Amino acid sequence: MAPRKLKVGVAGLGRMGKRHALNFFQSVPRAELVAVSSPDAAEREWAREHLGASGVVVYEHFDDLLKQAGLEAVCIASATVVHADQSIAAMDAGKHVLCEKPLATTAKVSQSVVDAAARHAELKVMCGFSRRFDESYRDAHAKMQAGLIGRPCVFRSQTCDMLDTSGFFVAYAEFSGGIFVDCSIHDIDLALWFFGEDGESKVKSVSAVGITAVEPGLRKYNDRDNAVGLIEFVDGRIVHLYCSRMMAAGQEDTTEIIGTKGKLGVNTIPVANLVRVYEPSGIRHEVPKNYWDRFKNAFTQEAIEFTDCCLNGTPVPVKLETAVAAVKIGAALQESMISGRKIWFNSEGEQVDRAQL
Amino acid sequence: MAPRKLKVGVAGLGRMGKRHALNFFQSVPRAELVAVSSPDAAEREWAREHLGASGVVVYEHFDDLLKQAGLEAVCIASATVVHADQSIAAMDAGKHVLCEKPLATTAKVSQSVVDAAARHAELKVMCGFSRRFDESYRDAHAKMQAGLIGRPCVFRSQTCDMLDTSGFFVAYAEFSGGIFVDCSIHDIDLALWFFGEDGESKVKSVSAVGITAVEPGLRKYNDRDNAVGLIEFVDGRIVHLYCSRMMAAGQEDTTEIIGTKGKLGVNTIPVANLVRVYEPSGIRHEVPKNYWDRFKNAFTQEAIEFTDCCLNGTPVPVKLETAVAAVKIGAALQESMISGRKIWFNSEGEQVDRAQL
Amino acid sequence: MAPRKLKVGVAGLGRMGKRHALNFFQSVPRAELVAVSSPDAAEREWAREHLGASGVVVYEHFDDLLKQAGLEAVCIASATVVHADQSIAAMDAGKHVLCEKPLATTAKVSQSVVDAAARHAELKVMCGFSRRFDESYRDAHAKMQAGLIGRPCVFRSQTCDMLDTSGFFVAYAEFSGGIFVDCSIHDIDLALWFFGEDGESKVKSVSAVGITAVEPGLRKYNDRDNAVGLIEFVDGRIVHLYCSRMMAAGQEDTTEIIGTKGKLGVNTIPVANLVRVYEPSGIRHEVPKNYWDRFKNAFTQEAIEFTDCCLNGTPVPVKLETAVAAVKIGAALQESMISGRKIWFNSEGEQVDRAQL
C-alpha cells in the first residue's frame, strides 16, 4: 500500500503557474495535484487539456479552490498583487502555503503574511526563493559555512534577463514592483542568506541608479531596464547588485561571495549545457534562455522539500521573515533609483533622514 | 481518474540496479514499480526497507519476478553475464525489456538477444545506452544533423573513471568483458550514432594498446587500467578512444565530433556544477565523482522514454542492432590490446587475416 | 647603418620604475635607455648593477637626469606626489613625457600637467594607462566600435589586487590618493574610452561605499580595502566599479561592456596561462599574482608606441585630458565613500549641491 501523498492545489496558471502545476503533477513523488485555479479562461482550458484527464479539478475562483475536498496545501503562483491576500486566505482555510516571490511589492503588505503565519503556527508557510534550492548555490553556501573563504564581506550578484523585444516587460512593469523588487529580490535574498538572516545584516543605506536603454516605455511605470544598486550594512559589509532586461545571450544570473580568505563564484560564465561549437568565428557555447531553463531543477527541489515539510511536520528551509526584509530592501533600492536619493535606515530598520542618525 | 501506468520490475539491485529501481519508483510519472529481484540477501533487505512499504514486491529469483501479476516490463540491471539470458526469458514471458549495457561481453551472445527480439516484434526491447538520453549529447547530435560541422570524419571520445584504490575494479574485471567492453562501449555506441547506424559505418580495422599503471592485478583477467584504441572505417573515417580507471579529479567523459566545417565538443572540461572556488592556489571547480553524478538525468530520461514507448506502442529510440555492433567492436579492441595484433574485418564484418582482404 | 633611436631616461626606480627601465632597456627596439634617477640609494645600486655595465647613467636627482646629454624623452615612474612636478619640469626642459598614472591625486594638479602640455605642443605627453595597450582590451574596443554590441550603456569593471598581508598597502595608502584614485582610475579611464572621451560622457553623480575587511589600518588614511562605486552619466549610462586589496587567488581585473545588442567581457575568469591541473579536489588553474604578470605585454607595447610617436611625430594614442577627467571622478568616488554623501555635478563638471541642479 503506497504511503499517503500531500494533496496540493495551484493558484494561478500563467507562465509560472503552469510550471508549478506540472511540477507538482509529475515531478514530486509525495505530492498529488488535486486542483488548480485561474481567472483566465485560456489558462483554465490549458489545465483541462493537460491535467484534467488525470482528475485534476479546474476552478475559476481561488475561493472555490480552497474548498476542494481534502486539499492540504496551496502553491500561490498568481499575479503578485494577490500573493498576500491569497496566502492569508489559504492559511485561514487551514492550508499550508508555498507562495511565489515576492510576497508583495511593499514591506508592509509582505509583513501581513508573516503576521498571519504567526497566527497559524501549525501551518507550513514558505516564500519560493528558488535559488535557495539550486545545487550550485547550496554548494557555495556549504563551502562558505565550512570556512573556505573566511568571513564574507562583499557580495556581488546580478539577475539579468534575456532581451525580449515583444513589449512583455513594459506591460509586466505596471504591477511588478519594479526591477529591484522583481529581479534583484532573488539576489537580496541570497545576500541575506550568505551574510546572515538572524539580525547580523542590518541595512545602513541603499543607493541605486537606473537607465532605460532599450525600453523607454518603462518610465511611465517608474521602472528601468538596467539598474545598479548598493547596499551598505551597519557592520560595513557591502552588496552590489545589477539587474537587466537586456542580455543578448540569455539569462545571466551570476553571484560572487567575497571573503577575507577567498571567493566563491556561482555561474560566472553562464552555460546552457556541456556542448561547445567550434566554428570559423571561434568557440561558442549557449546560455539558458530564461530563468526556467536555468533553475528548473531548483523549482522541482523546492516543491519536493516543501511537500516533505508539510508531510513530516518539519520546519520550512527558508525563513518567512527574510522575504519581508528582502522586499523592504528591494523597494528602497527602487525608490532610490527613481528619486536619486541615497536612503538611510536607523537601527530599527526605519527609513530616516541622514541627519537623524 | 488517473491514466494507466506501466507496471515495471527491476532485476538486479547492485549499484546500478538500486538506481534503476529508485528511478522507476519516484522519477517516472507514467511507470509503477511493482517488483524487484536480486539473488543477494543484503540487496533484498535494502529493497524491503526502501521500497517495500510502498508495496513493491521483493523476489530472490528472476523467474519469480517474471510471474508477478500484471508485470508488463522489466529493467535488467543484474550482472552482465546474465543480461542476455534474462532479457530473452523476459521476452519469452511477454515483457518489454530495458537491458543495461552491454547486452553481453561477446557479439555472438549479444546477437541472440536481437534474434529473440525479432521473434517478439510486439515487445519493446532496448539496450540502455544512457548517453543517448543526455541533453548535451542530444544537443550535439542535433547540431551535427543541422549541418553545423559539415561531414563528421573524426570522432574522439573517452570514458575515464575516477581512481578507486579499493580494488573494486580488479574484482569487477573478472566478468566485465574488459575495459573496452565495459567503458568504451559507450563511446563506440556514440560513434555509431554520430557516424550513422544504417550500414554506413563498416569497420575496416581496429588496434589498441593498454597499460596497467595503477592496478597490475588487472593483468590476470587480461585487462588494463588505461587503454587507447583506434577504429578505422571502410570509408576512411576514424574513431579514437581513451578509457581509464585512473582519473584524479573525477569522471571525465569527453567527446569530440570533428567535421569538415567545424567541431562539436561535449564536456571538454568536466564540471560538477556552476561553482568556482577562488583560493590562494588558483581558481578551482569540482568534477562529477562518477558516471551517476554525470548522467543521472540521462538515466531518468531513458526510463521515461522507454516507458512512453511501451505505453504508446512507439519504436524505442535506440536500435538494438547497434548494441551488438558496439560489443563486436569493443571485444575486438580488447583482443587487439591483449594480443598486440591489429585486427581486420572484411565487408561482411568478419575478422580476417589482412591477406584475405 | 642602424636607424636612430630615441634617447630615454626613467625617473624613479621603485617597483614600477625598475620595470619601465628594463622595458626601455631591452624590449623597445627603437629606444635607447641612457639614464635613470632615484633619490633612493638602494634603487640606484640596483640600477648600477643591472644597467650600469651597458652605459646607462645613474643619477640621484631628477634635475640632473634632465641635463643628461642627448636626452629626448622621460618616463616618470616616481612617487605619485611628484608626477606632476616632474612632468612639467621635463616639458620645460624640452623632453617628451610618459607619466605613470595618475598624473596627481587631485584634478587640479592633474590639470596643471595638461596646461603645461598645451604650452609645449611640440612635445609628446602621455599618461600611462597601460590597459589601453593590452591586446584584449583593444580587441574588445575594436569589436564595440564595429557595432557588435550595439550602443554600450552599462560598464562594469574591477581592479582587484591579491591579498598582501605585509602591511604594504597601508603604508602605500598615505600617498596613493585612496583606492579609487589608485586602482579604479584604470577602470574609469577604460569607461571613458569605451563610452567616449569627447564630451559625451558627462558625469551627473557618483556614490560609493567601502569597508576595511582585512586592513583596519587604512582608516587613518581615509582609505578602505574594498569599495564599490557608481557613476551616473548625464545621458543615463552607468558605470559600476569594484576595487579590492583582498583577492585570494591573484590579480582579478575584469571588465564588462554591456550594450543594447550584446556584451563584451574581458578577463571574466582570470587565468595565468594555459595549464590546468586535474587533482582530487577538482580542476584548477592559476591566476596572475599581480598587475605586472597580467599586463607586462601592455607596458611593453605602451613604451613601444610612445617611442614611435616621439620619433615619428605622431599623436599619442591616449588623450591627456582624459587622465584629468579620470582623477576627478576617482577623487569624487573616494570623497563619497568617506563622507557617505552622493556627489552631484553640474553641466560644467563642478561639484554642486543637488538643489543647485
Added chain:
Amino acid sequence: MAPRKLKVGVAGLGRMGKRHALNFFQSVPRAELVAVSSPDAAEREWAREHLGASGVVVYEHFDDLLKQAGLEAVCIASATVVHADQSIAAMDAGKHVLCEKPLATTAKVSQSVVDAAARHAELKVMCGFSRRFDESYRDAHAKMQAGLIGRPCVFRSQTCDMLDTSGFFVAYAEFSGGIFVDCSIHDIDLALWFFGEDGESKVKSVSAVGITAVEPGLRKYNDRDNAVGLIEFVDGRIVHLYCSRMMAAGQEDTTEIIGTKGKLGVNTIPVANLVRVYEPSGIRHEVPKNYWDRFKNAFTQEAIEFTDCCLNGTPVPVKLETAVAAVKIGAALQESMISGRKIWFNSEGEQVDRAQL
C-alpha cells in the same frame, strides 16, 4: 659601453624565416642580425625593404651568408630538405646553429646532423622545438617534475592547423615528410620531454590511421589531412596523437599528461585572448589562427635562450639527439598510416618483424 652581442644570420626567408629574422632583429636584446639569405628574389626584396636600411646584408646563396664577416651563429629556417646540409655546412664553417624542426624527414639524415655536432663540440647546435620554450608547457613540465601528477603514463597531444582551402597544404606535402613528421613531430618531442629523454622512452610499437577528409590531393604525396597515431613504449607507457589540417576555429594544439595521481592539461580549450563576446547565439571567444599566433612568444624565448647559450658557453636546453628520435617515430607513424601495418621496434630501436621480437 654596451656588452657585446651575438652576430646572427638567418637562412631562408619564407613564412618561418621572416619571423625568425624579425625576431633576431628586434626582440633578442643580446643578438644582432647581420645577414640573411634566400634563393627567392621576392623574399630577398622583402628583406631589403624591412631589414636593409638597418645594415642587414641580404644574400642569395647560403654559402655567401656563411662568409659574412663576424658571423657567429646561423638560424636555419629554409626548406626542410636542406635543413641538414645547411646545418652541417654552418658547423663546418664554425658557426653555432639553431635549426628549425625537423632536422630532416628521415632519421638517417637527421642523425648526420647529430654526428656533425659531435665533431664540433665547441659549437651550440639546437633543433628549434618551440613548444619547449612556451611558458605553459614549461609550467606543466615543472609541475610534473614537482610530483603533482605522480608518474606520467599516458600522453595525449594534438597539433591541429586551421582549415586552409587555398591548396597550400597539398603543395607543402610534397616535401614536408608527411603530417606526422611535419605536425606531430612537436607532440612527439613533447612526449619524449615529459616521459624522459635519457633512454627511458624506448618505443615498442607504433600504429596509425589517416583520412583525406578535405584534401584528396594529399594522397598523391602519400599524405593525409587528419591522422591518429599510437606509440607504445617498452615499459607500457602510451602516447596518442592527433594531427589535422581541418580545424574550423583556428590552431588547436592541446596536450594532456596523465599520471598516476593527476593530470595536466595544456590549452584544453584554445583561446586567442581574454575577450568573450556575448551575443544571441551564445558566448564566444576566438582562437589563435595559426601556430605563430599561439607560439610567437615561445619563438622569441627560443631565440633569446639560444643566443644566451652561444654567448655564455652554456649547454643548449634541448638535446639534439631527441630531434632524431622524434623524426624516427614520426616517420614510422607516417609509414604505418600509409601501409596499414603496425610497426615494431627491437631493443636497439630498429624496425623488425614482430616475429623477431
